[in-house]
Amino acid sequence: MGKYKPVIGLEIHVQLSTRTKLFCSCSADVFNSAPNTHICPVCTGQPGALPVTNEEAIEYAVKAAYAMNFKVHEYSRFDRKNYFYPDLPKGYQITQYFHPIATNGYLELDVDGKKKKVRLRRLHVEEDAGKMIHEGDSMSAKSFVDYNRSGVPLIEIVTEPDIESPKEARLFLEKLRSIVRYIGISSGDMEKGALRCDANISVVDEESGRSSNRVEVKNMNSFKFVERALEYEYSRIVNAMKNGENVPQETRGWITRDKRTISMRSKEEESDYRYFPEPDIPPVVISKEKLEYIRRSLPELPDEKKKRFMDEYGLPEYDASVITSDKDLADLYEMTVKITGKPKETSNWFMTELLRMMNEKGVDDVENLKVTPQHFKEIFDLIDSGRVTKNMAKEVFREVFETGKSPSEVVRNKGLEVVTDEARIKEILLEAMKRNPKAVEQYRSGKQGVIGYFIGQVMKATGGKADPKVVQKVFQGIIKN
Amino acid sequence: MKISDFIGAREEKIKGLLKDIKKRDKDINAFLTLLENPEIPEGPYSGVPIAIKDNITTEGIRTTCGSKILENFIPPYNATVIEKLRKAGFVVIGKTNMDEFAMGSTTENSAFFPTKNPRDTERVPGGSSGGSAAAVAAGMVPVALGSDTGGSIRQPAALTGVFGFKPTYGVVSRYGLVAYASSLDQIGPLATTVEDIATVMDVISGKDEKDSTTSDVKLNFRGFKDIEISGRNAVIVKEMMEYEGLDSEVAKSFEEFVKTLEKMGVSVRRVSLPTIKYSIATYYIVAPAEVSSNLARFDGIRYGLRVSGENLKELYLKTRNAGFGEEVKRRILLGTFTLSAAYYDAYFEKAQKVRRKISEEMYEVLEDNDYMISPTSPIVAPKIGEKTDPLSLYLMDFYTIPANLAGIPAINIPFGEVRGLPVGMQIMGGRFSDASVLALAWKVEKAMG
Numbered sequence: 001m002g003k004y005k006p007v008i009g010l011e012i013h014v015q016l017s018t019r020t021k022l023f024c025s026c027s028a029d030v031f032n033s034a035p036n037t038h039i040c041p042v043c044t045g046q047p048g049a050l051p052v053t054n055e056e057a058i059e060y061a062v063k064a065a066y067a068m069n070f071k072v073h074e075y076s077r078f079d080r081k082n083y084f085y086p087d088l089p090k091g092y093q094i095t096q097y098f099h100p101i102a103t104n105g106y107l108e109l110d111v112d113g114k115k116k117k118v119r120l121r122r123l124h125v126e127e128d129a130g131k132m133i134h135e136g137d138s139m140s141a142k143s144f145v146d147y148n149r150s151g152v153p154l155i156e157i158v159t160e161p162d163i164e165s166p167k168e169a170r171l172f173l174e175k176l177r178s179i180v181r182y183i184g185i186s187s188g189d190m191e192k193g194a195l196r197c198d199a200n201i202s203v204v205d206e207e208s209g210r211s212s213n214r215v216e217v218k219n220m221n222s223f224k225f226v227e228r229a230l231e232y233e234y235s236r237i238v239n240a241m242k243n244g245e246n247v248p249q250e251t252r253g254w255i256t257r258d259k260r261t262i263s264m265r266s267k268e269e270e271s272d273y274r275y276f277p278e279p280d281i282p283p284v285v286i287s288k289e290k291l292e293y294i295r296r297s298l299p300e301l302p303d304e305k306k307k308r309f310m311d312e313y314g315l316p317e318y319d320a321s322v323i324t325s326d327k328d329l330a331d332l333y334e335m336t337v338k339i340t341g342k343p344k345e346t347s348n349w350f351m352t353e354l355l356r357m358m359n360e361k362g363v364d365d366v367e368n369l370k371v372t373p374q375h376f377k378e379i380f381d382l383i384d385s386g387r388v389t390k391n392m393a394k395e396v397f398r399e400v401f402e403t404g405k406s407p408s409e410v411v412r413n414k415g416l417e418v419v420t421d422e423a424r425i426k427e428i429l430l431e432a433m434k435r436n437p438k439a440v441e442q443y444r445s446g447k448q449g450v451i452g453y454f455i456g457q458v459m460k461a462t463g464g465k466a467d468p469k470v471v472q473k474v475f476q477g478i479i480k481n
Numbered sequence: 482m483k484i485s486d487f488i489g490a491r492e493e494k495i496k497g498l499l500k501d502i503k504k505r506d507k508d509i510n511a512f513l514t515l516l517e518n519p520e521i522p523e524g525p526y527s528g529v530p531i532a533i534k535d536n537i538t539t540e541g542i543r544t545t546c547g548s549k550i551l552e553n554f555i556p557p558y559n560a561t562v563i564e565k566l567r568k569a570g571f572v573v574i575g576k577t578n579m580d581e582f583a584m585g586s587t588t589e590n591s592a593f594f595p596t597k598n599p600r601d602t603e604r605v606p607g608g609s610s611g612g613s614a615a616a617v618a619a620g621m622v623p624v625a626l627g628s629d630t631g632g633s634i635r636q637p638a639a640l641t642g643v644f645g646f647k648p649t650y651g652v653v654s655r656y657g658l659v660a661y662a663s664s665l666d667q668i669g670p671l672a673t674t675v676e677d678i679a680t681v682m683d684v685i686s687g688k689d690e691k692d693s694t695t696s697d698v699k700l701n702f703r704g705f706k707d708i709e710i711s712g713r714n715a716v717i718v719k720e721m722m723e724y725e726g727l728d729s730e731v732a733k734s735f736e737e738f739v740k741t742l743e744k745m746g747v748s749v750r751r752v753s754l755p756t757i758k759y760s761i762a763t764y765y766i767v768a769p770a771e772v773s774s775n776l777a778r779f780d781g782i783r784y785g786l787r788v789s790g791e792n793l794k795e796l797y798l799k800t801r802n803a804g805f806g807e808e809v810k811r812r813i814l815l816g817t818f819t820l821s822a823a824y825y826d827a828y829f830e831k832a833q834k835v836r837r838k839i840s841e842e843m844y845e846v847l848e849d850n851d852y853m854i855s856p857t858s859p860i861v862a863p864k865i866g867e868k869t870d871p872l873s874l875y876l877m878d879f880y881t882i883p884a885n886l887a888g889i890p891a892i893n894i895p896f897g898e899v900r901g902l903p904v905g906m907q908i909m910g911g912r913f914s915d916a917s918v919l920a921l922a923w924k925v926e927k928a929m930g
Contacts, residue, residue: 041558045778047551047659048538048560052693082774082820084797091777145782274820276829279664279771281693 003206004238008163008199008230012176013154014186015128015194016060022127022153023051023094031192035133035146043151045089050280053078057153058284059294060185061101061125064155066295067179070105070123074286078125078278083271086145087130095126095156097275101284105157107179108303109171110321118172119160128152161200166230170223173197174325177223178302182327190222197226203237203247212237213249217261220254229254232261305330313343319351328366336373340380349376353394357401370404371397378407386467387411415465425458425466425474432457433478443479451475482623484677490528495519495572498530502574502621510596511606511615514543515575524570526684531566532616532625535576536583537668538657539563546659547579547591547609550779550786550804560657561692562626562668562685569684577612577625581806582776583633583661585609586877587868590808595865598641600903604862607637610671614641617671618903624672624681628658630665631764632857632881635893638671639857639905642895644922645671646678647881649912650888651696653682654689660775662768663694665885675923678892679705682915698913708920711746715852715908715921719753726876727859730899735856738896738906738925742854745924749854754842759835760882761875766819766832767886772809773816779804811871840887847889847911852921855880857893857905880907890915892922896929 021028024042041049065072079097105120130150135142157176163169177188177195187194202214217233220226233252240247251270252261300308302324309320309330324330333350337343354371363369379397382388388396388411399410432454433440443450451472458471487494499515506512513535521528533539536546538556540563545551563573580590588596588611596611598604599619606615610627614637617625627634629647638645646669653668660666670681683702689695717739722732739749781787781800788799805813819828847853857880868874884891889912893905906925910918 044783046538046557046784047544047546047554047778048536048556048655048657049558050656050692050694052691080774082777084777084780086780086782086793089778089783091780092774272822274773274817274822274825276770276774276820276825279662279694280660 004234004241005204005206006165006201006230006234007161007204007211008166008169008201009161010157010159010163010169010172011198011200012157012159012173013196014064014157014176014180014188016057016153016155017184017186017194018054018056018060018153020054020056021151022054022057022125023151026151028152030148030152031194033148035144036148038148039150043089044147045091051094051278053281053284054153057125058101058286060153061123061155062286062291062294063183063298064157064180064185065102065105065123066298067183067301068105068107068120068123068157068176070102070120072102072286072291072295073099074288074291075099075283076101076124077283078281079275080278082274085129086143087132087147087150089130089147089150093127093129094278094281096124098277099283100124107172107175109168109175111168111171116168118162118168121158121160123155123157126154126156128154161202166227166234169199169230170227173223173226175302178325178327182299182301184299193221196221199226199230201230201233201237203234203241205241210241212241212247215247215249216251218251218253218264221256225254225256228259229261232259236261299327302327309333313337313347315343315347319347322355323347323350326366332366332369332373336376339373340377342380345380346376349379349397353397354401357398361402369401371401375400375407382407382411389467392465422470422474425471426478428458428461429454429471429475429478440479482617482620483674484526484529484623484672484680487529487623488526490521490530490572492521495521495528495530495574498621499574502616505619505621508597508602509599509615509619509621510594511577511612511619511621512575513545513547513578513591513593513612516542516573519572519574520567521572522567522570524568526680527570529571529624530574530622531571531681532575532577532613532622533563533573534579534610534613534625534627536579536628536659536661537562537626538659539573539576542573542576544576544659545593546583547581547593548804548806548809549592550800551659551784552592552786554785556657558657561654561689563657565685565687571684574622577610577616579612580609580633581809582659582772583609583628583630583666584772584808584812586632586636586874587863587865588612588615588637589865590806592806597865598862600642601862601901604864604902605640605867607640607858607862609633609637610645611637613671614638614643614645617641617643617673624670624677626668626681626685627671628661628666628668629881629885630661630667630768631885632878634669634671635857635881635891635905635907636877638893639895639907640862640903642898642903642905643671643673643893644675644678644895644926645669645893646682646915646919647884647891648682648686648915649696649890650885651694652686652698652700652890652913652915654685654687654692654695656689656691660771662771663775664771665764665768667885675892675919675926678922679703679916679919682919686915696913700913701916702919705916705919706923708917710921710924713746713851713921714748714750715742715854716750716752716846716850717854718757719751720755720758721855721880722751724859724879726879727856728861728899731856731859731861731904734896734899734904735906738854741925741928742921745928747852747921752846752850754839754846756835756839756842757883760839760886761879763832763835763839763886764878764882765815765875766828767836769812769816770820770829770832771816772812773814773820776805776809776813808871836886839883843883843887843889844911847909847914851910851914851917853909855907855909857881857907861899861902861904884909888912890918892918894922894925896925
């Protein structure tokens with residue numbers, strides 16, 4: 001990006017998939033529920049109600065912290081962040097400001113084949129707010145509040161400003177999502193709001209050493225939009241710097257429809273949140289033993305799995321990292337290899353056919369796949385036994401992917417089986433040779449390439465179902481006699 | 482009036498009592514809400530009437546906190562203490578008047594009307610649990626619940642001549658107590674005998690899963706009379722006795738009190754706690770800071786008063802301006818100021834440190850000594866309207882505030898009269914020595930006959 005270097009830091013909120021909310025026993029699984037059906041005196045801020053910390057949420061946060069190489073603290077504390085908004089029932093959010101549960105972590109990214117470390121400043125636990133629902137135009141506007149989400153546990157992860165391009169920001173988020181899914185603490189679904197990201201960006205003119213003010217960007221509800229919004233902001237800031245204009249320190253929002261950001265509020269309009277220790281909740285104290293137990297019970301993480309796939313299955317780094325980016329995909333791979341005994345071939349099929357079909361058909365979730373390891377085994381067997389060609393196998397796979405039918409059934413139903421009947425092939429060949437004796441002559445006189453013409457003729461007659469090797473063999477047999 | 486007078490009472494007796502209260506309360510104004518048909522649950526104390534300070538939530542029964550902003554608020558749930566009282570058979574007969582959100586020392590800060598002192602209706606009953614104290618002192622109920630953040634149970638008990646007990650912080654659940662200052666608030670009973678105080682404590686105390694600041698230390702309120710008193714020692718804090726606002730006749734009563742203790746075999750000596758003189762300053766930073774946050778939920782959105790405006794901000798401003806009284810606004814402003822980023826270190830953080838220091842000094846003395854004693858209030862009940870400037874009202878809490886800052890148990894013992902008005906003495910003890918504090922109070926009660 002030339003001499004103008006972007007400096008990006010991210011703040012990510014991850015909704016934890018605990019059974020209950022952070023401070024009450026309402027269900028935390030509130031997505032798509034009718035408004036105000038998961039509420040109680042605590043999460044609607046009734047007078048006199050008190051918060052009681054959900055230990056499962058603390059454990060999830062510790063898991064996340066260890067998975068992201070954080071230092072986890074035995075002592076942390078909740079604080080109140082005070083501000084007024086209708087979706088915030090108590091007039092304050094319970095969060096961890098002074099003593100977060102974890103500090104100093106990092107994630108490692110692969111950026112165009114190079115390793116890149118992004119340092120993480122802190123990870124803390126906090127409660128989500130409710131949701132405002134606006135109805136009608138400005139004259140007859142009505143606003144409603146849905147408190148279902150109020151009190152759902154979140155972790156907030158804050159990076160250092162180590163991210164150097166919008167693309168790196170996207171890669172970072174993909175990595176982070178992969179981790180939270182691996183350890184099973186969140187769905188990581190950005191579209192459903194289970195993962196939210198705000199970004200801070202400033203630009204340094206490397207020639208003069210001058211730096212722009214920092215701009216915060218909000219309202220980006222997909223990885224793609226994070227990348228786009230940051231690209232937009234980068235060029236907006238660079239243009240301003242080139243023109244010698246001041247870039248005000250402000251908060252801007254991404255407008256998906258217009259593919260641009262607009263100013264939401266200036267620095268002067270920022271609130272003083274008057275943080276202070278939450279007196280209703282004793283400090284969170286976790287014993288060394290408990291921390292160690294949680295750390296040790298972490299599942300294999302993406303980076304570890306990738307390395308193992310390279311060592312154990314001999315996969316190239318790129319394939320290994322693609323397959324291990326999603327835990328379910330990696331699991332499917334391993335189960336498939338277990339029954340096929342073919343790590344390399346399996347990985348080739350995953351990397352090409354499976355991922356292409358998932359992409360084409362918009363299947364994001366490996367859990368929803370109809371293809372099973374057994375299906376791969378059958379396909380490999382069909383190829384090995386010569387019953388289908390590789391190209392036919394791909395066609396079979398597509399059908400299996402869409403219908404979940406077994407490959408042999410697909411072959412049967414579609415009549416896709418290779419024509420291996422040599423008598424039939426011979427018949428077709430003899431016919432073709434009769435029609436074109438000139439070509440036969442050419443072959444006899446040493447023009448080996450002409451064989452392609454005859455193979456083509458057989459393919460045409462069999463609808464592509466003949467095995468070229470068999471055709472070749474039969475053809476040579478006829479010539480010799 | 483005692484608990485034992487009512488055990489087993491049925492509808493007729495309760496109805497009779499209510500009729501009587503209705504008549505007599507015209508002169509006292511102890512109650513904000515008096516029930517017509519209170520539920521009489523089964524249990525060991527079935528039939529015993531109890532009055533509840535109006536900042537403790539009662540399902541289906543209006544809970545105002547003495548404020549316009551909650552004038553018509555009917556809570557959807559019961560406080561833990563209410564659930565416990567019901568299980569034991571107590572009959573909640575009504576909700577008592579109080580200074581708005583428990584901020585005040587005279588009950589004159591009630592948004593509805595002041596309560597009068599049954600011992601002299603020209604005078605205040607103290608506060609903020611003035612309604613509960615007056616109801617007990619007037620013989621309307623044998624027991625009442627109050628809440629104590631800086632003396633709000635003990636001081637009105639002293640000014641009306643009844644027993645009032647603030648337990649160790651964490652002994653009684655605060656779930657359902659509308660928060661004033663969460664780190665200081667504690668619910669406790671008012672009664673005419675120490676035995677009745679102990680009975681109510683036995684019912685309402687204990688670990689509560691809904692309040693994570695409650696302790697699982699088990700206290701023996703049933704066996705408090707067996708605790709040996711002779712040979713114990715008590716301290717008088719020099720700095721407390723040097724307080725210039727102490728009425729000389731109250732000071733004389735206190736000397737009598739010391740003699741009474743000594744006669745029982747309690748040795749009394751003086752100690753110096755140099756930091757205790759900063760108690761009021763510390764309290765008036767810590768408490769308002771918590772107030773500014775605790776009272777943010779009264780915004781007109783979900784419950785309580787709403788005054789509409791052109792936009793959201795105007796709705797907030799109009800609602801809170803109309804809903805809160807002067808003293809509440811003053812403390813919200815104070816707290817908003819001391820918590821703001823620019824002043825946090827200089828005020829709130831420093832006050833937290835001083836609070837720790839005061840507490841540590843008190844814990845240290847209470848490690849070697851069983852009790853700390855003082856008058857409960859430096860003065861007897863002032864006349865209604867007599868004290869108006871906030872500072873002189875704040876200073877009335879000089880003896881009671883330290884127990885809240887340190888979270889230790891403290892009781893008011895009615896100890897005779899000064900100029901015909903009740904005077905009260907305070908006994909404090911170490912954390913979780915609640916039963917032992919009651920034991921000494923009971924001995925004094927017996928000694929006075």
